[in-house]
Amino acid sequence: xxxxxxxxxxxxxxxxxxxxxxTVSRCLNFPDKVAERTRTKVSTAIRDLGYTPNFGARAxxxxxxxxxxxxxxxxxxxxxxxxxxxxxxxxxxxGFTMLVASTSxxxxxxxxxxxxxxxxxxxxxxxxxxxxxxxxxxxxxxxGVPALVTWAFDADLARPSIGFDNRAAMRDMATRVIELGxxxxxxxxxxxxxxxRAEARLLGIQDAMLSAGLNLDDLRLVETTYGIExxxxxxxxxxxxxxxxTAIFCANDVLxxxxxxxxxxxxxxxxxxxxxxxxxxxxxxxxAYPALTTVHVPHREMGRRAARxxxxxxxxxxPFESVELETWPVFRDTLGRVSDD
Amino acid sequence: xxxxxxxxxxxxxxxxxxxxxxTVSRCLNFPDKVAERTRTKVSTAIRDLGYTPNFGARAxxxxxxxxxxxxxxxxxxxxxxxxxxxxxxxxxxxGFTMLVASTSxxxxxxxxxxxxxxxxxxxxxxxxxxxxxxxxxxxxxxxGVPALVTWAFDADLARPSIGFDNRAAMRDMATRVIELGxxxxxxxxxxxxxxxRAEARLLGIQDAMLSAGLNLDDLRLVETTYGIExxxxxxxxxxxxxxxxTAIFCANDVLxxxxxxxxxxxxxxxxxxxxxxxxxxxxxxxxAYPALTTVHVPHREMGRRAARxxxxxxxxxxPFESVELETWPVFRDTLGRVSDD
Numbered sequence: 001x002x003x004x005x006x007x008x009x010x011x012x013x014x015x016x017x018x019x020x021x022x023t024v025s026r027c028l029n030f031p032d033k034v035a036e037r038t039r040t041k042v043s044t045a046i047r048d049l050g051y052t053p054n055f056g057a058r059a060x061x062x063x064x065x066x067x068x069x070x071x072x073x074x075x076x077x078x079x080x081x082x083x084x085x086x087x088x089x090x091x092x093x094x095g096f097t098m099l100v101a102s103t104s105x106x107x108x109x110x111x112x113x114x115x116x117x118x119x120x121x122x123x124x125x126x127x128x129x130x131x132x133x134x135x136x137x138x139x140x141x142x143x144g145v146p147a148l149v150t151w152a153f154d155a156d157l158a159r160p161s162i163g164f165d166n167r168a169a170m171r172d173m174a175t176r177v178i179e180l181g182x183x184x185x186x187x188x189x190x191x192x193x194x195x196x197r198a199e200a201r202l203l204g205i206q207d208a209m210l211s212a213g214l215n216l217d218d219l220r221l222v223e224t225t226y227g228i229e230x231x232x233x234x235x236x237x238x239x240x241x242x243x244x245x246t247a248i249f250c251a252n253d254v255l256x257x258x259x260x261x262x263x264x265x266x267x268x269x270x271x272x273x274x275x276x277x278x279x280x281x282x283x284x285x286x287x288a289y290p291a292l293t294t295v296h297v298p299h300r301e302m303g304r305r306a307a308r309x310x311x312x313x314x315x316x317x318x319p320f321e322s323v324e325l326e327t328w329p330v331f332r333d334t335l336g337r338v339s340d341d
Numbered sequence: 342x343x344x345x346x347x348x349x350x351x352x353x354x355x356x357x358x359x360x361x362x363x364t365v366s367r368c369l370n371f372p373d374k375v376a377e378r379t380r381t382k383v384s385t386a387i388r389d390l391g392y393t394p395n396f397g398a399r400a401x402x403x404x405x406x407x408x409x410x411x412x413x414x415x416x417x418x419x420x421x422x423x424x425x426x427x428x429x430x431x432x433x434x435x436g437f438t439m440l441v442a443s444t445s446x447x448x449x450x451x452x453x454x455x456x457x458x459x460x461x462x463x464x465x466x467x468x469x470x471x472x473x474x475x476x477x478x479x480x481x482x483x484x485g486v487p488a489l490v491t492w493a494f495d496a497d498l499a500r501p502s503i504g505f506d507n508r509a510a511m512r513d514m515a516t517r518v519i520e521l522g523x524x525x526x527x528x529x530x531x532x533x534x535x536x537x538r539a540e541a542r543l544l545g546i547q548d549a550m551l552s553a554g555l556n557l558d559d560l561r562l563v564e565t566t567y568g569i570e571x572x573x574x575x576x577x578x579x580x581x582x583x584x585x586x587t588a589i590f591c592a593n594d595v596l597x598x599x600x601x602x603x604x605x606x607x608x609x610x611x612x613x614x615x616x617x618x619x620x621x622x623x624x625x626x627x628x629a630y631p632a633l634t635t636v637h638v639p640h641r642e643m644g645r646r647a648a649r650x651x652x653x654x655x656x657x658x659x660p661f662e663s664v665e666l667e668t669w670p671v672f673r674d675t676l677g678r679v680s681d682d
Contacts, residue, residue: 067457075425075441077624081416088443092450097457100416100441102429109433116408116438120461228624257628264630283418283569287598289605289630 017045028317066096068310069117070126073105073195074226077254078282080128083150086303087126094311096123105225107194111136118145123314126150126306130157131196146313146320150306152197153324160320162306166197169295169327170204170249173277176329177247178212181338182275185209186220186245188234188255198251201279205249220245224255231258232265235276239268246274246338253278257288260334264289271336281330290333298325358386369658407437409651410458411467414446414536415567418595419623421469424491427644428467435652437464446566448535452477459486464655467491467647471498472537487654487661491647493538494665501661503647507538510636510668511545511590514618517670518588519553522679523616526550527561527586529575529596539592542620546590561586565596572599573606576617580609587615587679594619598629601675605630612677622671631674639666 014021019038027034027042034042068091072080088098099122101113114136117125125140125147137159140147149161177185187205190198206216220238224230231250235258238245250256256278263270270276270290278285278294285292302325312318355362360379368375368383375383409432413421429439440463442454455477458466466481466488478500481488490502518526528546531539547557561579565571572591576599579586591597597619604611611617611631619626619635626633643666653659 065461067461069440075416075422076419077422078417078419081418084416085443085445089445097453098442099410099457099461100443101439102426102441104426104430112438116440120406120408120440228628261628284625284628287569287602287625287628 012049013042013045016049017041064123064314065121066314067120067122068096068098068124068126068307068314069114069120069122070098070100071110071113071117072100072102072128075100075102077226077228077284079226079252079254079280080151080299082282083299083303086300087307088303090304090307091311094307094315096307096311096314105190105195107132114140118143124148124310126310128152129196130154130159130161131194131199146310148306148310148313148320150302152200153322154200155324160322162302162309162320162323162325164297164302164325164327166200167204167207169297170201170279171207172204172327173279173295173329174205174208174249175211177249177275177277177335178208178214180247180275180335182247183214183218183338184243184245185214185218185247185249186222186238187249187251188222188224188231188238188259189251190226190255191223201249201251226252226254228254228258228261231255232262233258235259235262236266239263239266239274244274247335248274248276250276250278253280253282253285253288253292253294256292256294256334257284260288260290260292270334275335277329277335285330285332288334293332293335294330296328296330298327301325353390354383354386357390358382405464405655406462407655408461408463409437409439409465409467409648409655410455410461410463411439411441412451412454412458413441413443413469416441416443418567418569418625420567420593420595420621421492421640423623424640424644427641428648429644431645431648432652435648435656437648437652437655446531446536448473455481459484465489465651467651469493470537471495471500471502472535472540487651489647489651489654489661491643493541494663495541496665501663503643503650503661503664503666505638505643505666505668507541508545508548510638511542511620512548513545513668514620514636514670515546515549515590516552518590518616518618518676519549519555521588521616521676523588524555524559524679525584525586526555526559526588526590527563527579528590528592529563529565529572529579529600530592531567531596532564542590542592567593567595569595569599569602572596573603574599576600576603577607580604580607580615585615588676589615589617591617591619594621594623594626594629594633594635597633597635597675598625601629601631601633611675616676618670618676626671626673629675634673634676635671637669637671639668642666 010021014024091098103110127147127149128151130149150163153161153163153165192199222234224234259276278292281294281296285294309320351362351365355365432439444451468488468490469492471490491504494502494504494506533540563575565575600617619633622635622637626635650661
């Protein structure tokens with residue numbers, strides 16, 4: 001909730017209601033501690049001024065449901081499962097219930113789901129990534145439903161998030177891959193236009209290439225949708241046509257295990273002929289054979305912290321504070337050194 | 342909704358409201374087509390008699406939200422993901438939204454989630470398996486929220502479901518395993534006390550053993566929770582202590598891929614020394630190495646049909662019809678023949 005952008009201000013409400021700003025603030029954050037008459041005056045001023053109610057006004061106006069909505073791009077392949085499980089467990093400790101909606105990575109479905117959860121009375125929402133139509137953020141502010149962004153962290157954005165820097169995480173992995181002698185690089189990515197995490201991961205590879213003096217035009221890019229079969233198809237295209245890469249970055253582990261499977265089916269040795277790295281470190285990464293080298297994401301910690309921040313906000317009105325979590329490369333068996341170059 | 346168990350009857354309501362039973366039925370199923378005055382009379386009779394409102398009464402009393410709740414045991418490992426995705430896609434075609442809650446396989450959490458979804462206005466619920474406290478079914482009837490059971494089919498139960506016969510499915514697989522010469526059998530199962538699907542799968546193995554003249558006491562049973570690491574631990578216990586099995590049935594693919602991984606780590610050849618079979622045929626089964634022999638479950642069809650049945654019920658009041666879907670064994674690379682017996 002970027003309160004700075006809201007007009008009129010708290011001061012305007014205080015003046016109109018003939019109370020102090022502290023009283024308005026108390027009304028918003030601790031309505032139970034304010035006399036009925038004062039609350040009514042402040043409510044009226046808020047309504048008359050068209051002051052967009054934020055979470056506090058909502059808390060004053062409506063009974064809390066102790067329900068938090070989580071809107072994730074997919075339930076498939078358990079990409080978000082571990083984080084959500086930690087999120088739900090932490091919510092339960094505080095008497096909150098989680099309801100989940102999934103969007104199939106489609107912005108128009110996300111919008112429907114956000115509206116559904118708001119109209120079903122969710123106290124607050126957990127969202128994945130920053131990128132969505134500004135209208136949605138305005139809708140949430142107008143409805144007084146706070147939303148916390150996770151799975152992303154971008155120091156340049158004012159909107160708070162509890163997540164990690166996708167670009168830096170992939171840059172670190174790409175730097176290590178390049179240090180092992182790889183020059184012919186490829187990237188199997190999700191649609192980077194509607195997915196800020198996928199976009200950031202691509203930028204991270206490019207950052208590392210530029211630092212190493214490589215030409216960005218030499219990165220072969222395949223954009224597809226997240227899926228095991230999609231990763232397999234992309235791998236096949238990369239190794240059977242054009243200049244064959246020695247290392248393939250996959251934008252997530254799901255694409256990577258699909259790529260790995262197809263390499264095995266084609267008799268392409270991993271990492272002997274081609275190295276494959278993933279992103280996320282979900283359980284698939286360890287089930288894959290050979291076990292997948294990937295970027296570890298602290299799913300459980302992210303889920304727990306997001307839950308605490310949302311509970312705290314709903315209960316006390318304390319605004320979110322952004323938290324950047326660390327990620328790191330996990331070296332298993334699919335990344336090798338280039339020796340014959 | 343087992344309407345037979347409800348008292349008073351539709352006839353009692355008709356008599357009290359001085360209308361025909363057809364009119365009461367029309368009020369319940371197509372409230373929009375009944376005059377306001379008639380609707381009021383019938384409503385009053387329903388209330389005065391304490392006629393437990395079923396879905397129809399609810400449709401008459403409250404605006405539909407076009408939200409269907411799905412309550413699943415876990416989001417982990419995508420066990421339910423493919424079925425839910427098909428369920429959601431089909432719901433969307435009819436203008437309905439899905440909200441999901443997960444229970445961590447714990448009955449007390451399921452009860453919380455059911456209450457949360459009902460109080461958030463879900464028109465109907467999708468539930469997994471039949472086994473839950475009768476009080477929950479009574480609560481749903483009293484609230485007028487219909488619930489459809491999936492992932493299970495039991496011809497002996499009056500409650501409708503759209504699913505498959507877990508017992509027969511595992512019996513078929515066990516019969517094939519025994520035909521390949523396996524006599525020293527083991528089963529890695531979930532807790533069979535609170536999970537009717539797990540219980541049915543165990544019974545299916547026992548059915549096949551009895552048909553083949555085997556002694557049920559010779560089945561080594563490990564009960565654990567569904568998880569990759571749990572499957573790995575169970576496999577290790579089975580191959581390092583006691584009489585070593587030649588075939589291990591896993592109650593789902595998640596346990597099976599964990600067992601497979603630990604076998605590889607211990608240098609136990611699959612299927613050379615021990616065969617491993619799963620259940621569900623989720624994507625993990627194909628990612629595993631060797632690819633997993635398992636029982637195929639028609640996740641997508643189950644999800645689509647469940648969605649159509651629920652939409653139909655909410656829109657027209659048409660009661661559910663039970664549907665039994667087929668399953669079949671999928672033979673990949675983890676089941677071998679016993680030759681040295």
